[in-house]
Amino acid sequence: MVKRFEDLTFTDDFMFCKTMQNPKLCKKLIEMILSDTIGKITYISVQHSIKTYEQAKSVRFDVLVQAESGKFYDVEMQVSNERNIPKRMRFYQAAIDISFLDKGNSYNNLNDSFIIFICLFDVIGKNRPVYTFENICIQDKGLSLQDGAKKVIINAEAFENTEDKELKEFLTYLKTGKAKSEFTRGIEKMIQTVKQSEQARQEYRLMSTFEMDARDKGAYDNKRETAKLMKLKNFDIALITEITGLPESEIEKL
Structure with missing residues (x-):
């Protein structure tokens, strides 16, 4: 059954994408998750579709962002556990690389990229609020491949297991819908703005x-x-x- 427009929340795909079209909120979300600054956002695309070739499975990104540094950030909201996220992240990474490396360019011109899944459940099962993955050497765990690719999984279930107050308030908001921080109140304000838009209502x-x-x-x-x-x-x-x-x-x- 389709949810009523008036009942949409941040975790609903349509409202998540609409909210993340706000560059300030989108930038804040990515920086909070990565605990790093990303610089000015130069490009935001929601529901961005990529099909690499005719027979290939297409990819539709929730929110695809590029910063002025050239780095790409794919941010996905995941409410239900379809038990395929690790392989999906692998495929999304490949789609970004294939689509944005121009023919004839060197492999060294591949942009750094971050695939971020915000989940309301624990994908990995270790009760961590944040899981960050990159390619490392099995024989020497301190040695990174440095291929510019990182994958991050957020686990809202573990909101009590982080000392980062801002992240904790955000994860609590995902689970309860209660906005208690400046950032989450900003999200709620944006949601109300979207709900007052007749154009957004028609789109939905x-x-x-x-x-x-x-x-x-x-x-x-x-x-x-x-x-x-x-x-x-x-x-x-x-x-x-x-x-x-x-x-x-x-x-x-x-």
């Missing part, structure tokens, strides 16, 4: 309609494939109709 309505249509189309295609397989196995037409819900006339044409 159109997006929701499109996604429902896509889901319905996907469900219909699955029913047809099931019916085809059952028909190949010589199942009775009446049984195929009962299981798939497709009319007999359509099943007979398959």
Whole structure:
């Protein structure tokens, strides 16, 4: 069931992307997570789609940011645990590298990049609020490959396990919806601004309609494939109709 526009919160995909279009809030979020400054943001794209070649699986980034240093930051909000985040991070990293290295350029021109997943659950299972990964030497743990790629996973479940007050307040906000810091109050203010926008309301309505249509189309295609397989196995037409819900006339044409 599609959530009402009035009920959207920061953790909802649409509202997260709208909020992160604010450069000040977006910059603050990234710097808080990385405990570092990133400089001026020169580019923000939400729901940014990349398809590297015709047969490849496409990638749609929640928020893709480039700083004046040239570094890329992909920030994703993840509410449900689909148990694929490590491999997704690997694929997202590859998509950024392939898409933004111009043909003929040296590999050394690859921009540094950070893939950041903000999760309401613990992906790794070690009860840490922040997990940061980079490529290191197995034989010498202090030796980094220095390939310019880092992956960061935020675990809102562990909000009590950080001494960083600002991060703790942000993670608490993710879990409870209660804005108690200047930063989270800024997010809530932006959310209210978005909710007062008729254009944003229309965008959400159109997006929701499109996604429902896509889901319905996907469900219909699955029913047809099931019916085809059952028909190949010589199942009775009446049984195929009962299981798939497709009319007999359509099943007979398959």
